[in-house]
Amino acid sequence: MASNVKKKGIISTCVILAVAIFMAVYAGMSFNKKRNFVEDVVTEGSAVTKTMKLSTYNSYLANTFGDVDIYVLEGEEPGGQALILGGTHANEPAGHMAAIVMLEQFKPTKGTVYVIPDICKSGLSHNDPLEGTPQYIHFTTADGNVRTFHFGSRASNPIDQWPDPDTYLHTSGDWEPLHLPENAQTTQTLSGSEVRNQNRCYPGIANGTLTEKVSYAVTNMIKTLNIDMIIDLHESSPEYAVNNAIVAHANAMEIAGMAKALTLEEEKGIAIKVEPSPINLRGLTHRELGDYTDAFALLCEVGNPSQGRFRGYTDEELAITGKDPCYKVASEIHNGALLYVDYSSGDFPISLRVARHIATVAALIDEMGYEYPEKEIIIDNVPDYDEMVAADDLGLWLR
Amino acid sequence: MSLTTIVYLVIAAIVFLSVLYNLVTKEEKVVDKIACAMILVPLALRLLMIK
Numbered sequence: 135m136a137s138n139v140k141k142k143g144i145i146s147t148c149v150i151l152a153v154a155i156f157m158a159v160y161a162g163m164s165f166n167k168k169r170n171f172v173e174d175v176v177t178e179g180s181a182v183t184k185t186m187k188l189s190t191y192n193s194y195l196a197n198t199f200g201d202v203d204i205y206v207l208e209g210e211e212p213g214g215q216a217l218i219l220g221g222t223h224a225n226e227p228a229g230h231m232a233a234i235v236m237l238e239q240f241k242p243t244k245g246t247v248y249v250i251p252d253i254c255k256s257g258l259s260h261n262d263p264l265e266g267t268p269q270y271i272h273f274t275t276a277d278g279n280v281r282t283f284h285f286g287s288r289a290s291n292p293i294d295q296w297p298d299p300d301t302y303l304h305t306s307g308d309w310e311p312l313h314l315p316e317n318a319q320t321t322q323t324l325s326g327s328e329v330r331n332q333n334r335c336y337p338g339i340a341n342g343t344l345t346e347k348v349s350y351a352v353t354n355m356i357k358t359l360n361i362d363m364i365i366d367l368h369e370s371s372p373e374y375a376v377n378n379a380i381v382a383h384a385n386a387m388e389i390a391g392m393a394k395a396l397t398l399e400e401e402k403g404i405a406i407k408v409e410p411s412p413i414n415l416r417g418l419t420h421r422e423l424g425d426y427t428d429a430f431a432l433l434c435e436v437g438n439p440s441q442g443r444f445r446g447y448t449d450e451e452l453a454i455t456g457k458d459p460c461y462k463v464a465s466e467i468h469n470g471a472l473l474y475v476d477y478s479s480g481d482f483p484i485s486l487r488v489a490r491h492i493a494t495v496a497a498l499i500d501e502m503g504y505e506y507p508e509k510e511i512i513i514d515n516v517p518d519y520d521e522m523v524a525a526d527d528l529g530l531w532l533r
Numbered sequence: 534m535s536l537t538t539i540v541y542l543v544i545a546a547i548v549f550l551s552v553l554y555n556l557v558t559k560e561e562k563v564v565d566k567i568a569c570a571m572i573l574v575p576l577a578l579r580l581l582m583i584k
Binding site: 158166260291292 | 541556557561566567570574581583584
C-alpha cells in the first residue's frame with residue numbers, strides 16, 4: 135500500500151516536471167526567437183546613401199545589442215541636418231514605424247536626414263510582462279509581401295542590464311551643458327526601473343549601462359556631425375495629457391509653434407499642441423539634447439490606445455487599428471473629458487498615427503529652413519497625410 | 534556581465550535548486566508540486582538569461 139502511494143507520488147512529480155520543462159522550453163524558444171528576430175528594413179530603391187553603426191560615436195557600444203544602424207539620406211545639395219529617432223519606447227509602434235516609412239520613402243534633394251528607427255533595440259527584443267501585448271505586428275505591402283516588425287517594451291531588456299537599482303540616479307556624466315536654463319538641476323532621482331528607459335538616460339554615459347551608452351552615442355553623434363534638429367517619435371496613452379503634441383526645448387519653441395500654426399493646423403487641418411520641455415524633468419531627448427548640444431530638440435507624441443490603462447483585450451489588431459470598446463466608453467463619459475485625444479470615431483489607427491508623425495516631422499524641418507535658410511532641408515516624396523489617412527493601410531507606404 | 538548580475542544569478546540558482554529539491558523530495562500534495570513547478574519555469578529562464 136505504502137509503496138503504491140510512493141509510486142503514485144513519483145509519477146505525479148515526473149508528469150508535473152515534464153509539463154514545467156515543456157513550458158520552459160516553449161516559452162524560452164518564443165522569447166529567444168523574438169530576441170534574435172531581425173526586421174527587414176528595405177534600403178533598395180530608397181534614398182539611403184549609406185549606413186553607419188551607432189558605435190562610431192561610442193566605442194563602448196561595439197559588439198553590444200545597442201549597436202544599431204544609422205541610415206543616412208543625403209541630398210545632392212548641402213544644407214541642414216536632421217536626426218529622426220524611432221523606437222525609443224518599443225511599445226509605441228507608430229514612432230518606430232514612422233521612422234521606417236521615412237527612411238524608405240523620403241528623398242532629400244538638399245541637406246541630410248539621419249534616421250535611427252530602432253534606437254532602443256534592446257526594448258524591441260522583449261515585451262512587458264503581464265501587459266498581454268503582441269510580440270510582432272505585420273503589414274502587407276502593395277506587392278503583397280507581408281512584413282513583420284517588433285512590438286516591444288517601454289524599457290530595455292533586463293538581459294542587457296540587470297538588476298535594476300531601487301532608485302535610479304540620473305546624471306549627465308562628463309558632459310558640459312551648453313544651454314542649461316537658470317535654476318535647472320542636472321541630476322534627478324527616479325524609480326529604479328527608469329534606468330532602462332531610453333528616454334531618461336540622456337545625455338548618456340560612455341561606459342555606463344547599455345541604455346546610457348546608446349544615449350551617449352546619440353549625443354556625441356549630434357555634436358560631432360553638428361546636427362541641426364533632432365526629432366524623437368513617441369506615442370502616449372489617450373488619457374495622458376501630453377498627447378497629439380510636439381514637446382519642444384526652449385531653443386525649438388518658435389519652430390514648433392510656427393509649424394503647428396502655419397503648416398499643421400492651417401494648411402493640413404491637423405490639431406496638435408505644443409508643450410514646453412520642463413526644465414527639471416531630466417534625461418529626456420527634448421530636454422538634454424537641447425541643453426547639451428546646439429540642435430533644436432523636439433519630441434512628437436500621438437495617442438495610442440494599445441498602451442493605455444483603460445484598454446480592454448490587447449492584441450495586434452488593437453495596436454494596428456486602435457479600436458477599443460473601453461476607450462469608446464471612456465470617450466463618452468463627461469463629453470470625452472477623460473481623454474486627451476478625440477476618440478469619438480472609436481478608433482485611432484496606426485496609419486493615422488504614423489501620418490501625423492510624418493506630417494509633423496516634415497513641417498518642423500520645413501519651418502527650420504524658413505527661419506534658418508542655411509539649415510534648409512528639402513525632401514521629396516513625403517507621404518501625403520490625407521492619402522495615408524484615407525487609405526488606412528500603412529503597408530502601402532512600406533517597400 | 535556585471536558582478537551584481539552574477540550575484541543575482543547565484544541567488545536565482547540557489548532558489549531554483551531549493552524549489553526543485555522540495556518538489557522532488559518534500560511536497561506530497563499535487564497542488565503544492567504544481568506550485569513548485571510554476572516557480573521553476575521563470576527561474577529557469579532567468580538562469581539561462583532568456584527574456
